[in-house]
Amino acid sequence: MLAVEEYGPKDGLPLILVRGLGSSLIHWPKNFVQGFADLGYRTVIYDNRDAGLSQRFPMQDHPSDSASLKQIIADGGALPVPYSLADHVQDCVGLMDVLGINRAHLFAISMGGGIAQSFATSFADRLLSATLVMTSARLRSAALLGGMLAKRRSRSDYIDAMVAEDQVWGSPGYPMTEAEIREQAAQAYDRGYDPDAYNRQILGLAAAEERVERLQKLDLPCFVIHGAEDTLVPPEAGRELASLIPGAKLEIIKGMGHTITPLLAPKLVAMVDGFIRGQG
Numbered sequence: 102m103l104a105v106e107e108y109g110p111k112d113g114l115p116l117i118l119v120r121g122l123g124s125s126l127i128h129w130p131k132n133f134v135q136g137f138a139d140l141g142y143r144t145v146i147y148d149n150r151d152a153g154l155s156q157r158f159p160m161q162d163h164p165s166d167s168a169s170l171k172q173i174i175a176d177g178g179a180l181p182v183p184y185s186l187a188d189h190v191q192d193c194v195g196l197m198d199v200l201g202i203n204r205a206h207l208f209a210i211s212m213g214g215g216i217a218q219s220f221a222t223s224f225a226d227r228l229l230s231a232t233l234v235m236t237s238a239r240l241r242s243a244a245l246l247g248g249m250l251a252k253r254r255s256r257s258d259y260i261d262a263m264v265a266e267d268q269v270w271g272s273p274g275y276p277m278t279e280a281e282i283r284e285q286a287a288q289a290y291d292r293g294y295d296p297d298a299y300n301r302q303i304l305g306l307a308a309a310e311e312r313v314e315r316l317q318k319l320d321l322p323c324f325v326i327h328g329a330e331d332t333l334v335p336p337e338a339g340r341e342l343a344s345l346i347p348g349a350k351l352e353i354i355k356g357m358g359h360t361i362t363p364l365l366a367p368k369l370v371a372m373v374d375g376f377i378r379g380q381g
Contacts, residue, residue: 103196104154105147109138114229114377115202116142117193121211121235122306123251123299125153127288133366140374145200149213150184150192151298153289158183158301165297167250170304182308183301189216190223197227206377210234210361211334212306221323222315230322230380232373235331235359237338238313238345249303251296259294260286267360270333274356275365316345323349324376326369328357350376 106126116137118129126146137144148155159165163181173180193216197205206229209217214236221231254262263286264279271277277285323346327339336353343351352372357365 102156103147103150103192105145105196105200107200108134108144108146109142111143113138113141113143115145115197115200115205116377117145117147117197117202117205117207119193119207119209119213119216120146120149120152121213122249122302123152125149125155125289125293127153127292128285130361130363130366132363133361133370136366136370137374140370142206143202145196145202145205147196148293149189149216149302151295151301153293157295157298159297160301165300165304167252167296167300170250170300180304180307182304184305184308186215186219186305186309187223189305190220193220194224194227203227204229206230206232208232208234208373209236211236211359212302215306215309218312218316219309221319221321222312225319225321228321230324230377232324232326232376233342234326234361234369235328235334235339236342237334238316238342239338251299253296256287256290256294259290263289270331270359272328272356272358272360272362272365273330275362275368277360277362277364281363313345316342317347319346321346322376322380324373325349325351326372327351327353328359329353329355330358333359 125148134144151158160181160183204227207217214233217231260283264282267282325339325343327336329336343349
């Protein structure tokens with residue numbers, strides 16, 4: 102079961118927003134979601150599996166805590182696979198079926214961009230376009246992903262960590278205040294903090310199939326957006342992604358890092374709306 106919210110007219114152009122690793126629908130700026138709704142889009146936001154209020158997928162025979170998983174990596178063992186990006190895609194397809202949406206525009210960020218790429222290369226007939234933001238065509242190694250594993254934190258430590266992380270990969274040209282970051286982090290913690298679920302999403306990323314060759318054959322309008330100041334997924338990754346997809350549009354935004362903030366939201370809404378409307 103997925104937690105879902107809808108905004109805008111039911112008969113509007115369907116636009117589905119797909120979140121990234123460990124985040125949930127509350128991380129979309131309100132003016133971002135409402136911006137699309139005000140332009141007439143049927144705007145759908147949801148929590149990915151193992152995030153927010155959506156269903157959890159614990160592994161019966163394997164632990165999901167960071168210490169156990171790091172030990173497996175250190176020992177050179179095979180990491181357990183709870184699910185893959187293909188399962189995330191099936192979640193999104195199923196969501197569209199339940200909502201009666203035959204074809205939709207996708208806007209997807211970070212890990213969600215990987216989900217969208219897998220979606221587009223598997224079910225292009227269900228999409229009108231894909232906007233791929235702060236994401237990459239390349240897979241990350243298990244060792245690198247292992248460095249991203251989350252350990253359990255207290256509420257206050259988690260909130261402090263989110264403030265610190267924003268200093269590393271936030272959007273310096275479109276910043277959030279510390280108070281805004283703390284409020285959002287508190288809401289995220291109270292709504293569904295679960296480091297083991299976060300780690301399972303990482304394991305799913307590690308199990309993703311190579312998609313470069315499939316992207317080169319993709320026949321779908323695509324818009325690649327990347328932050329010039331993204332320190333988590335460098336802008337070179339966005340440039341490469343756009344170069345792989347035939348006819349893809351590319352926009353590198355100065356001052357944007359690895360977050361979409363309320364200050365950045367209006368710019369992105371206008372850019373994506375222009376891209377979608379420009380398809381005729």
